Amino acid sequence: MEKQWYTISVYSENNVGLLNRISGIFLKRHINIEGLNVSKSEIENVSKFTIVIYTTEDWTRKIVQQIEKQVEVIKAFYHTDDDIIYQESALFKIASHLLFDERQIQNIIKESNSQIVTVSREFFVLSKTGRRHEIDEMHDALEPYGIMQFVRSGRIAVTKAAMPISEILKEFQEN
Template identity: 80%
Template sequence: MAKQWFTISVYSENNVGLLNRISGIFLKRHINIESLNVSKSEIDYVSKFTIVVNTTEKWVHNIVGQIEKQIEVIKAFYHTDEETIYQESALFKIDSALLFDERQIQNIIKESNSQIVTVGRDFFVLAKSGRRNEIDEMHDQLKPYGIMQFVRSGRIAVSKDEMQISAMLEDFKQN
């Protein structure tokens, strides 16, 4: 089986130590977590972990099974990139002189649909949201001009198909 990108969605109670136990599952299998985001979900008092890994379907299936064995985990799912709608965000800190002196910087901003967040005497900050490859492309275009600081968020994602987690929780409450 070939490796590919998977987005793992984990719905859980918000308890101390769960993140450590989940990351340990990946550590034991020597699988690197490429991106991790934890936020509240569409369900009150339920957190959603969004984890991105590059592995085989066999491995991701086994990992999701192990994650679901954690007491606080309500349900875990995995999806391919084609099965999800996802975004990442990035901030680029660049020398302010370039904004006015380098026409190509203005073209990069315009063509990448990025936004100027702030402009100061010494630097300006660009924000870019999009798919990983779009942010990588913008990074590659700006790198020759000098990036003072760069940060990228974890992936946020929703599945294209309906997630049955809300119905599952409603059934659980009624039993």
């Protein structure tokens, strides 16, 4: 089987220690978590984990089955990039003098559709939201000028198709 990117969505009760047990499932299989985001879901008291991995479908299916064995997990799904709409965000901290001294910096900001979040005498901060490759391209373009700090969020995603989880979550909320 061929490796590709998978996004795993895990809906669970909001309990301490679950993230540690889920990450242990990946550790045992020597599969790196490439992106992780945990947030509340559309249903009160239900959390959603969004986990990005690069592996085969067979391994992904086995991982999802293991995750679902955790007591607090209500349901877990996996999707390919074609099945979802997703975004990541990044912040770039750059020396302020470059904004005025290097014309190319202004072009990078404009071409990448990024935003200036703040400007001080010492630095300015750019925000970029988009796909992983778009953020990587911006990073590569800014790197020769010197990036003081860089941080990227985990992936956030929604499915293109209707999710059966909505009915499951409604039943969970009513009980």
